[in-house]
Amino acid sequence: MKILVPVKRVPDPTQKTKIKDNAIDLTGASWIVNTFDEYAVETALRLLENGESNTRTGGEVVTVTLGPDDAAKELRTTLAMGADRAIHVVTDDKDIDSLAVVKVLQAIIEAEKPDLVLMGKQAVDGDANQVGQMLAGKLGWPQATFAATIEKVADGFVVGREVDGGVEYKKVPSPAIVTVDLRIVAGHSVKNGVTPATFAYQGEGARLPSLKGIMAAKKKPLDSKKIADFGVGAPAIREVGVTLPPARAAGQIVADIPTLVAKLANDAKAI
Amino acid sequence: MGNVLAICEYSGAALRSSALSNLSFARAAATAHGGEVIIALIGAGANAASGHAAKYAGKVIVVEDGALEHYLAESYAPIIARLAKDNGASIVTATATSLGKDVMPRVAALLDAGMASDISKLEGSNKFVRPILAGNAYSTVEISTPIICVTVRQSEFEPAGEAGGAGTVSTAPVGEINLFGASFVRAETQKSDRPDLGDAKVVVAGGRGMKNGENFKVLEQLADLLGAAMGASRAATDAGMVPADWQVGQTGKIVAPNLYFAVAISGAIQHLAGMKGSKTIVAINKNKDEPIFQVADYGVVMEWEKAVPELISEIKKVKASR
Numbered sequence: 001m002k003i004l005v006p007v008k009r010v011p012d013p014t015q016k017t018k019i020k021d022n023a024i025d026l027t028g029a030s031w032i033v034n035t036f037d038e039y040a041v042e043t044a045l046r047l048l049e050n051g052e053s054n055t056r057t058g059g060e061v062v063t064v065t066l067g068p069d070d071a072a073k074e075l076r077t078t079l080a081m082g083a084d085r086a087i088h089v090v091t092d093d094k095d096i097d098s099l100a101v102v103k104v105l106q107a108i109i110e111a112e113k114p115d116l117v118l119m120g121k122q123a124v125d126g127d128a129n130q131v132g133q134m135l136a137g138k139l140g141w142p143q144a145t146f147a148a149t150i151e152k153v154a155d156g157f158v159v160g161r162e163v164d165g166g167v168e169y170k171k172v173p174s175p176a177i178v179t180v181d182l183r184i185v186a187g188h189s190v191k192n193g194v195t196p197a198t199f200a201y202q203g204e205g206a207r208l209p210s211l212k213g214i215m216a217a218k219k220k221p222l223d224s225k226k227i228a229d230f231g232v233g234a235p236a237i238r239e240v241g242v243t244l245p246p247a248r249a250a251g252q253i254v255a256d257i258p259t260l261v262a263k264l265a266n267d268a269k270a271i
Numbered sequence: 272m273g274n275v276l277a278i279c280e281y282s283g284a285a286l287r288s289s290a291l292s293n294l295s296f297a298r299a300a301a302t303a304h305g306g307e308v309i310i311a312l313i314g315a316g317a318n319a320a321s322g323h324a325a326k327y328a329g330k331v332i333v334v335e336d337g338a339l340e341h342y343l344a345e346s347y348a349p350i351i352a353r354l355a356k357d358n359g360a361s362i363v364t365a366t367a368t369s370l371g372k373d374v375m376p377r378v379a380a381l382l383d384a385g386m387a388s389d390i391s392k393l394e395g396s397n398k399f400v401r402p403i404l405a406g407n408a409y410s411t412v413e414i415s416t417p418i419i420c421v422t423v424r425q426s427e428f429e430p431a432g433e434a435g436g437a438g439t440v441s442t443a444p445v446g447e448i449n450l451f452g453a454s455f456v457r458a459e460t461q462k463s464d465r466p467d468l469g470d471a472k473v474v475v476a477g478g479r480g481m482k483n484g485e486n487f488k489v490l491e492q493l494a495d496l497l498g499a500a501m502g503a504s505r506a507a508t509d510a511g512m513v514p515a516d517w518q519v520g521q522t523g524k525i526v527a528p529n530l531y532f533a534v535a536i537s538g539a540i541q542h543l544a545g546m547k548g549s550k551t552i553v554a555i556n557k558n559k560d561e562p563i564f565q566v567a568d569y570g571v572v573m574e575w576e577k578a579v580p581e582l583i584s585e586i587k588k589v590k591a592s593r
Contacts (some may be wrong), residue, residue: 013404013405014540017407019408025410098384098385099383100493111276124404124405124521125403126403126410127401127403127583128317129372129389129520130376130379130386130388131376134379134386136377137348137376137377138380140451141451143344143345143373144453146369148515153311161369161537162515163369164370164420165516166516167458168455168459169457171456172453173451173452173453176453181522182509186509233497236416237384237386237412237414237415238413239412239413240398241304242403242411243407244407245402245406245407245408248566249568252570253559253569253571254570254572256573257571257573257578257581257585260553260569260571260585261585261586261588261589264530264551264553264569268550268551270385270551271530
């Protein structure tokens with residue numbers, strides 16, 4: 001099984017948000033693989049291994065990114081986690097919108113012909129939550145978004161989707177687009193028929209690259225492509241301004257519960 | 272310039288309150304685009320809600336078919352795209368519910384439309400303000416495609432009132448359905464008499480400090496006293512104390528009730544992103560240094576075991592005195 005995982009680099013969300021010249025100030029920002037995309041890489045690896053014996057059982061994981069030269073670093077991170085090769089479409093972030101990202105990824109998917117495309121449900125910088133569904137629409141593929149669980153079955157995948165009011169299970173054949181939510185990295189969320197059902201992955205989040213993985217990643221193929229080769233036009237979606245949200249007025253600590261209830265009833269008129 | 276096609280979710284014979292927020296945006300967009308609001312109701316029981324929908328817009332289109340018993344993006348997206356084209360829509364909008372978030376980008380792909388997700392405000396006719404970076408900034412985006420797809424953040428738009436007239440109701444055929452092999456398997460949903468988390472006026476949320484699911488019972492008593500919905504931090508849902516769909520936060524529900532109780536919640540950025548739009552925030556935590564106190568209007572430094580039962584009895588006293 002060949003799994004393609006589009007990933008995006010994002011500014012580390014623990015950094016303080018600053019604005020300069022009507023845009024987010026990224027001077028000196030440190031960058032990471034978008035958390036949801038990192039979880040998609042983890043999910044791809046779990047689908048292709050025996051988790052209990054920690055052995056790969058075949059298949060291929062290909063990661064793809066669009067971004068400046070520096071974004072190769074985040075692709076190397078995915079290779080160090082265990083992906084087999086990577087594709088880097090070099091572009092300035094300002095020159096592309098979600099329509100361009102979809103157009104480039106569609107061309108790569110049509111060339112690579114993966115059995116499954118796994119990606120994060122959204123990037124934690126833009127929070128748009130669009131690309132997976134748009135790709136599925138353009139390709140004429142089935143989609144399963146917000147995956148909390150995924151199970152490989154004989155003729156496709158059964159995905160537990162996090163929806164308002166609970167979990168909805170949807171079956172999709174291969175190939176399909178699956179976007180992952182946070183709980184996909186819980187201990188029992190990925191079932192591939194190889195890892196014993198009794199086995200639970202430990203720890204929070206995705207695996208950290210091992211030293212051996214980091215060394216191996218340096219030798220793995222990383223194919224660099226130019227955005228100009230994909231026929232992408234000028235962006236139809238442009239950011240024209242950024243503002244910080246208004247700060248909340250300072251609150252007060254109240255001494256006891258009767259005081260709290262009196263303030264809620266009389267001052268805030270909330271009860 | 273053109274009409275606004277508003278995809279509205281319904282429950283039985285009524286529009287959901289989440290749909291009313293969508294209609295509030297749709298009316299503003301229709302004014303800006305010089306067109307009218309057209310409500311689309313899609314699904315196996317869609318016609319039942321058409322009478323209610325007709326109170327909110329001049330035109331309601333119903334696409335009802337047994338084949339639409341379970342929502343699937345694969346069947347809904349082509350229907351929405353066709354309705355948009357057949358009705359001269361320049362804006363296609365839905366509330367950013369799990370359905371809206373799932374289907375609308377697929378619709379945008381079919382229409383070659385640019386999309387603005389989870390918007391908080393319309394500026395002019397094709398500029399949209401939307402939260403980014405977990406609500407730590409607001410971005411204004413300008414979209415130049417002939418048709419624009421939008422999802423609306425429910426908590427940022429007041430529910431629309433009735434339009435004061437009865438709109439016309441028509442039906443449109445479901446057309447040929449291609450599911451691309453996808454199928455609905457089953458849903459595991461929690462039935463509750465409490466209001467939906469997304470539109471509750473009061474939310475009572477608990478965090479890691481509640482220690483286990485059994486302890487949430489006292490919070491549920493408080494919630495039922497106030498007609499509130501239950502919420503939780505990611506720490507509490509991930510630990511399995513309460514259902515995952517109670518989660519309030521960047522990756523869970525975004526809520527903005529009149530009153531939000533954060534009980535034994537530390538206040539991680541992730542959680543604050545989901546509730547800091549609330550009008551009045553009350554934090555109850557035994558540790559005075561927790562970040563939740565920085566966004567709270569009223570903080571009480573106390574163990575929940577003592578604070579919550581006392582809160583219930585004090586609120587009962589206030590209610591009894593009225």
